[in-house]
Amino acid sequence: MIRVVAEIASTNSALLARLAEGEAPAEGHWLVADRQTAGRGRAGRIWTGGLGNFMGSTAVALREGEALPQTLALVAGVSVHRALMTVVPDIAGLALKWPNDLLVEEAKLGGILLERQRDAVIVGIGVNLAEAPQVPGRKTVSLNALGHAVVRDDFAAALATAWAEDLTAWHAGAWPMLRGEWLSRALPKGTLLGVNLAEEGHVIGGFAGLEPDGAVLLRLADGAVRAIHAGDVELIGQGTAAAGVGESDASGG
Structure with a gap:
């Protein structure tokens, strides 16, 4: 079921409020x-959206013995990628960037935000269908600017279908398969990524895959492979390999 409202502060906040009031998650x-x-992205960034873009949220009820909740950001990435390929089969350059971005070449087309409350996770998704917000220091793009006119409700229906299938698989223990699906839609191996770490400062490495728990792997200049479990990862150069940063398959399978 897709409920559409004309205007709201934040779809994520609205669902979190329902959970706080004792409402059970309605997957x-x-x-x-x-x-x-008053939408928001990772690290507390403000993100507001205009008419024609997709801005929506849904809930997931967590159960014992499932994959780590943070892997849902990657599962959502697979669903959004699948939905976009459904409505725009000829879109070029579409790729997923860890942990929650959809890119076209180097420009951000959409993003995902997970917020947990007790045994539920709210998954918020924003996709620039009609227009791209201006984000200081970051390239953004919309499907409309790329010459693809997509009706928001058509995309919403495609996303709801893809998400229902992928979430069912995730609940059933198919995270390893979904991890492979994410990798098949990700930036090329060797793409340079940077991340700020509290104790080490800015670390740069070539994208080298995912750990089984969903952490991103970076191959550093000295050849070592580093797992990054949390951080704001930025794109340094798409498909570019620095000295000692090669396209090694260190994804673990």
Whole structure:
């Protein structure tokens, strides 16, 4: 079920409030807004969206023995990628960047935000269908600017279908398969990524895959492979390998 509202502060915040009031997560239900006035992204960034873009959230009920909840960001990435390929089969340069971005070449097309409350996770998704917000220091793009006119509700329906299938698989223990699906849609191996780490400062390495728990692997200049479990990862150069940073398959399978 997809419920559309004309304007809301944040679809994620609205679902979190329902959970706080004791409402059980309704998997498969989506809250979608025509306009969002106080949306947010990772690291507390403000993200507001205009008419024609997709801005929506859905809930996941966590169960014992499942994959780590943070892997849902990667599962959502697979679903969004699949939905985009459904509505725009000829889109070129579409790729996933760890942990939550969809890129076209070097420009951000969409993003994912997970927020947990007790035994539930709210998955918020934003995709620039009609227009791209201006984000200081970051390239952004919309499907419309790329010459692809996509009706928001058509994309919403494609996403709801893809997410229902992928979430069912995740609940059933198919995270290893979904991890492979994410890798098949990711930036090329060797793409230079940078991340700020509290104790080490800025670390740069070539994308080398994913750990089984969903952490991203970076191959550093000295050849060592480093697992990054949390951080704001930036794109340094797409498909570019520095000295000692090669396209080694260190994904673990």
